[in-house]
Amino acid sequence: MNYATKSQALSNLWEDSNKIRTTSENIFSDKIVSDIYKSAELIAKKSVRKNSKKLDFTSKLDNILTSKITGYPIMLIILGFILWLTISGANFPSKILAKALFSIQDILTGLFLATGAPDWLHGVLVLGLYRSSAWVLSVMLPPMAIFFPLFTLLEDLGVLPRVAFNLDHLFKKAKACGKQSLTMCMGFGCNAAGVVSCRIIDSPRERLIAILTNNFVPCNGRYPTLIAIGTIFGAGSLAQQYQTTVAAGIITILILIGIAVTFTVSWLLSHTLLKGEASSMVLELPPYRKPKILSVIYRSIIDRTLFVLKRALIIAAPAGAITWIMANVFIGDFSILTHTANFLQPVAGAIGLDGFILLAFILGLPANEIVFPILIMSYLSNGYIVELDSITELQNLLVSNGWTWLTAVNTMIFCLLHWPCATTLITTLKETGSKKWTFLAFLMPTCIAFAVCFILTQTVHILGLI
Amino acid sequence: MHSLPIDHSIILRNLFGITPKQNQAVIALAGNPNVGKSTLFNALTGLRQHTGNWPGKTVDNAQGAFTYKDKSFLLIDLPGTYSILAHTVEEEIARDFICFGKPNVTLVVLDATSMERNLNLALQVMEITSNIVVCVNLIDEAKKQNIIVDTTLLENELGVPVIATSARNKTGLKELCETLYLVARGKLITQPKNITYSEEIENAVNILLPKIEQLNIGCILNPRWVALRLLDGDKKIISNICRYLDLQPSKYYEREVEITL
Numbered sequence: 001m002n003y004a005t006k007s008q009a010l011s012n013l014w015e016d017s018n019k020i021r022t023t024s025e026n027i028f029s030d031k032i033v034s035d036i037y038k039s040a041e042l043i044a045k046k047s048v049r050k051n052s053k054k055l056d057f058t059s060k061l062d063n064i065l066t067s068k069i070t071g072y073p074i075m076l077i078i079l080g081f082i083l084w085l086t087i088s089g090a091n092f093p094s095k096i097l098a099k100a101l102f103s104i105q106d107i108l109t110g111l112f113l114a115t116g117a118p119d120w121l122h123g124v125l126v127l128g129l130y131r132s133s134a135w136v137l138s139v140m141l142p143p144m145a146i147f148f149p150l151f152t153l154l155e156d157l158g159v160l161p162r163v164a165f166n167l168d169h170l171f172k173k174a175k176a177c178g179k180q181s182l183t184m185c186m187g188f189g190c191n192a193a194g195v196v197s198c199r200i201i202d203s204p205r206e207r208l209i210a211i212l213t214n215n216f217v218p219c220n221g222r223y224p225t226l227i228a229i230g231t232i233f234g235a236g237s238l239a240q241q242y243q244t245t246v247a248a249g250i251i252t253i254l255i256l257i258g259i260a261v262t263f264t265v266s267w268l269l270s271h272t273l274l275k276g277e278a279s280s281m282v283l284e285l286p287p288y289r290k291p292k293i294l295s296v297i298y299r300s301i302i303d304r305t306l307f308v309l310k311r312a313l314i315i316a317a318p319a320g321a322i323t324w325i326m327a328n329v330f331i332g333d334f335s336i337l338t339h340t341a342n343f344l345q346p347v348a349g350a351i352g353l354d355g356f357i358l359l360a361f362i363l364g365l366p367a368n369e370i371v372f373p374i375l376i377m378s379y380l381s382n383g384y385i386v387e388l389d390s391i392t393e394l395q396n397l398l399v400s401n402g403w404t405w406l407t408a409v410n411t412m413i414f415c416l417l418h419w420p421c422a423t424t425l426i427t428t429l430k431e432t433g434s435k436k437w438t439f440l441a442f443l444m445p446t447c448i449a450f451a452v453c454f455i456l457t458q459t460v461h462i463l464g465l466i
Numbered sequence: 467m468h469s470l471p472i473d474h475s476i477i478l479r480n481l482f483g484i485t486p487k488q489n490q491a492v493i494a495l496a497g498n499p500n501v502g503k504s505t506l507f508n509a510l511t512g513l514r515q516h517t518g519n520w521p522g523k524t525v526d527n528a529q530g531a532f533t534y535k536d537k538s539f540l541l542i543d544l545p546g547t548y549s550i551l552a553h554t555v556e557e558e559i560a561r562d563f564i565c566f567g568k569p570n571v572t573l574v575v576l577d578a579t580s581m582e583r584n585l586n587l588a589l590q591v592m593e594i595t596s597n598i599v600v601c602v603n604l605i606d607e608a609k610k611q612n613i614i615v616d617t618t619l620l621e622n623e624l625g626v627p628v629i630a631t632s633a634r635n636k637t638g639l640k641e642l643c644e645t646l647y648l649v650a651r652g653k654l655i656t657q658p659k660n661i662t663y664s665e666e667i668e669n670a671v672n673i674l675l676p677k678i679e680q681l682n683i684g685c686i687l688n689p690r691w692v693a694l695r696l697l698d699g700d701k702k703i704i705s706n707i708c709r710y711l712d713l714q715p716s717k718y719y720e721r722e723v724e725i726t727l
Contacts, residue, residue, distance in 0.1 A: 003640065011678055014704050017696035019671050028697040034549070036664045040585035047620040048581045051612040202554050255577060277699055360672050 028275060058287055062162070066285075071166045077362065078159070079255065082150045083249035087227055090142035091244070096143065096424075101134035101145050111267050123328055124321050128377075132320025135373035136312050139224045144308060147223065148300035151188065156291035160185055165283055165376060174263050175270035175278045177206035184262060187217040189304060191424040193362050194219075195431055205276045208437060211428055215420040215445050216262045218255065220308055221368035224253055225415050229374055232395045233408035240346075250412075258416050312369035319363060319370050351450055352410035352457030361414065366422045371415065406466050410453045415448035474568065479711070483521045484529065486540045491650040493539050494563055496591060497575035498584050499546035502603045504528075506575055506633035507543050510643075520559050534643040537650060542569065548583070550590050552702055564594050565687060566710050570650045572598045573642075578608035578615050578630070588624065592658035593691045594711045599645050599656075606632040625659040645704050660690075670697055688712065 020029060064070055105126060112122040125327050154160055163185065168178030187194030192212040201207040218226060230250040231243065272278060325336040334342070341355030348358040356378045364371035376394075381403050397410075417444050419430070429438040460466055478484045478492070486492050497503040508515075510528025520527045523642050528543040544563060545556035552558040564572055576584035581602075588600055597636030602615050621628045626647045648654035663671070674693040683692070687707070695703045 006711060009681055010704050013674075013696065014701065016698075017674060017676060018695075020673060021699055023696060024666065024670070026699070029699055030697055031667055032694060033549075034587055036589055036661055037587055039661045041582055043620070043623045044582040047616045049614045049616070051614075091494055249592065250665060295665055341575070353613075394686065447642060 003391060019342065022111075029277075034285055039207060044231070047077065056423070061288060062285060065159070066161045066165050071162075074255075075166060077253070078154070080252045082147065082154075084252045086143050086147045087151065087247050087251070088222075088244040088366055089146045089232065091231075093142040093145075094138055097138040098134070101138055103136065105130060114308055114403055121327075128321040128324025130318050130320075132323070132370065132377060133317050135312055135320075135376065136316040136369055137309070139228060139372065140220075140312060140369060141305070143223060143306045144220055144302065147220070147303045148189075150166060150302040152296045152304075152408055153291055154268055154293045155287065156285050158288045161251050161283060161285050163408045164284060168283065170263060171266065172278045174267040175207045175276065176266040177201045177278060178268070179281065180206070182208050184213060184217050184259070187219060189220060190308065191215050191217075191219045191420055192260045192427040193428075195424055195427045203276075205270075205274045206278070208432065209269050209274055211431060212269065212437070212444060213262045213265050214439050215424065216258045216265065216417065217439070218258060218416055219421075220304075221312065221372075221421065222250075222388060222415050224369065225372040226254060226412055228394070229408050229412050229415075232255075233403075233405055234396065254412055254416055257413070258457040261417065265444070265448070295367060312367055315367040316370045319366065320377065321376060323363065323374050329379055337339070350408050351414070351453035352456070353414065353453070354407070356401070357407075357411055357414075361418055364421075368415075404466055406457065410457060413456070414453050415450050417445055417452060419449075478567060481521065481710070482542075482563055482716060483518070483527070484542060484567070486538070487538065490531070490538045490540045491570040492567070492679075493541045493543055493646060494544055494567065494569035494572045495575065496544045496550075496564070496572060496587065497546060497561055497603075498548050498577060498587060501545055501546070501584065501635045503543065503575045506601070506603060506631070509539060509633045509636055511541055517624050521715040522540070523555055523559060525556055525559055534647050537647055539646065539650070542567075547587070549586060550594075551698065552700060558702065561594070563660060564704070568595075571646055573646065574598060575601045575603050577695055578602045578605045579611055579613055581615060591663055592624065592626065593661065593694070595689060596626075596656055597649055598647055598658060599642070600624060600626055600628045601638075601642055602630045602704060603633055605630045605638070606635060623659070625657045627642060627654065627656065652715050661663060663694075667694075667697065683707065 026321075065074060076432040079308050108126050108130060109122065112126060121250040160182075164178065164181040167181035169186075171178050171180050178200075182200065183194050183197045191214050194217070195211050198207050198210040198214065201210055227247065261439060274376035322335070326340070327335050337356075337359070339361050343355070344358045344362075348355050357375060360371050360375040360378065363374050376397070379397055419425075425438060425442060428441045429435065432438060432441075475485070478486065483663070484492070494502060495507055507528065507530060514532065515528060515530040517528045519525065519527065525545050526639050530541045530543075532539050532541065542563065544560040547554070547560050550557050550561040550564065552561050557594070563569070572591055572595055574588045576588060588598075591598055601619070604615060605615065608615060615630065617630050627649065629638055629645055630641055630643045633639070645654065649656060662668075669685045671690060671693040674696060675689055678689040678692050692703065692707075696722045
């Protein structure tokens with residue numbers, strides 16, 4: 001036997017072992033690891049004596065938090081509770097901020113009138129640039145200032161690794177890497193950051209799956225839109241004391257839908273375009289720690305909140321100005337904005353949105369944060385002048401523009417599933433180094449969003465629910 | 467133990483970038499992250515260190531020399547890993563070095579405060595090589611937490627020498643050096659025990675074993691271990707065996723095959 005025949009024999013051997021593995025449904029990988037662990041456990045039990053109570057506390061808590069029965073409900077409750085705290089806590093400061101910022105707008109308008117500045121300058125700068133920035137600030141800052149510290153707190157407490165641990169076997173079932181749960185958590189903060197964090201996944205196949213599906217968890221740029229619409233429609237009709245609870249419930253359900261889509265798409269990808277087996281990983285569960293409050297506040301406020309806010313404002317300000325110009329430059333009887341919205345109307349109508357909503361999502365490509373502000377601005381520029389300092393007023397504005405509960409649900413689902421923002425796409429291009437995969441990262445969520453909204457709308461219409 | 471191929475130094479140099487001096491015993495240092503591996507490395511080698519990268523990888527590699535009695539040792543610090551099932555680059559490097567680098571002794575460092583998790587790695591290494599010494603480090607920290615490790619019992623369970631150390635306080639190091647010395651000199655014979663796997667795995671291993679034994683790679687790798695890796699679906703092991711065979715000068719290789727045939 002020389003070298004060549006030997007390498008041939010080796011590849012034959014590989015084929016043989018492949019046959020054995022596939023006939024027994026690939027149970028060996030897991031089984032081998034669990035057998036090694038069992039041996040280690042047995043030996044450790046014999047040769048190590050522990051008399052420590054502190055350790056028992058950690059393992060007891062771990063048993064509850066990572067149990068197959070109680071693990072998921074507890075995770076769900078924690079998620080719901082955080083969202084509830086965010087929504088109920090953000091309501092009041094949001095109102096105050098909005099009131100303060102819009103009263104400054106009045107002062108600015110007064111100044112422009114006093115100096116005799118031309119109307120268009122006042123429009124672009126105050127009604128466009130300033131107003132959209134004020135919107136972003138008042139809608140986004142309070143929820144972020146509450147959500148991010150809470151999220152960082154969970155990270156510091158050591159809860160996030162347990163969440164990853166719980167989700168691991170679900171990802172395995174989808175033949176993806178368990179580490180994807182960590183990149184998914186990262187996506188809750190920012191999808192672009194989530195895509196970068198996919199570097200921790202070693203297998204190129206699993207990394208691609210994680211990158212392509214990261215967009216299905218809502219990032220902080222989309223929370224404000226979801227929270228605002230959820231509060232207005234899901235809870236608007238109910239008595240005051242249930243509003244936040246219902247809104248938190250709606251967002252929780254939406255996040256669950258996002259996670260379900262993540263699993264489904266991961267499963268589909270690993271059975272079609274990216275075929276392969278899941279690799280296992282070792283996840284060390286760190287001990288529970290007392291969080292360092294100061295560092296939590298610093299990390300969440302400086303690193304996340306201010307960073308995201310800055311990015312949002314930089315993009316929102318010019319986008320506001322552009323939206324104002326589009327809404328105020330007339331061709332024929334209608335503004336450019338209305339022309340475009342009318343052009344989009346047939347498509348948008350089929351998926352239960354209207355032209356303005358779809359246009360807002362398209363204009364929001366640079367950053368998801370500005371979708372809702374753009375939408376409000378385009379409605380406002382069409383002549384409905386409302387003081388937007390209460391939820392009821394907002395609801396009136398939307399309803400007078402033809403919104404129903406179906407529009408609200410579709411908008412939220414579209415927001416959850418639609419294309420990633422430009423930053424995420426650029427990051428995807430950098431991380432995958434391939435235009436093809438980046439295009440798929442754009443095309444796949446877009447198709448899914450359109451399909452889901454279309455099916456939902458048509459079903460509701462056929463069933464005559466609306 | 468089988469005799470090492472004559473050209474083993476080529477393997478060490480080309481695949482791992484390691485050139486031991488003549489008669490220098492190579493010791494691989496393996497262990498989970500954060501078990502005090504680096505502290506032990508520094509305590510043993512002092513300033514006689516050389517750091518760089520593993521060939522073609524962006525993973526740090528540290529080598530250090532020390533002498534005990536009349537024997538010179540070259541200590542190779544492997545990347546800290548939880549397992550050596552080759553799921554990450556670090557794990558692959560650690561595994562390949564133990565497999566193909568054939569260190570004279572593999573020293574596995576365990577954290578005394580979490581033996582259960584750490585023993586996994588020791589068991590996995592024991593499947594590849596029999597020249598292994600286990601070092602239970604952070605023994606002082608374990609004492610503080612009221613954890614008592616019975617090293618004699620552990621020695622019996624594993625079938626390899628077990629030394630308790632605290633690299634930070636430099637306790638147990640002399641005993642460790644003595645054991646390394648004895649194993650490297652072949653004066654202390656280790657007999658690592660096999661992991662018993664579930665029936666379905668043992669059955670599948672038995673199907674593959676004759677095919678692997680036909681290949682005559684027993685001088686490089688333990689056939690049972692190769693069977694387990696194949697069942698694990700680890701394709702890299704095949705290509706790595708090929709790469710390893712590629713480095714063997716064919717003359718020597720064919721001569722060896724003739725003898726064995």
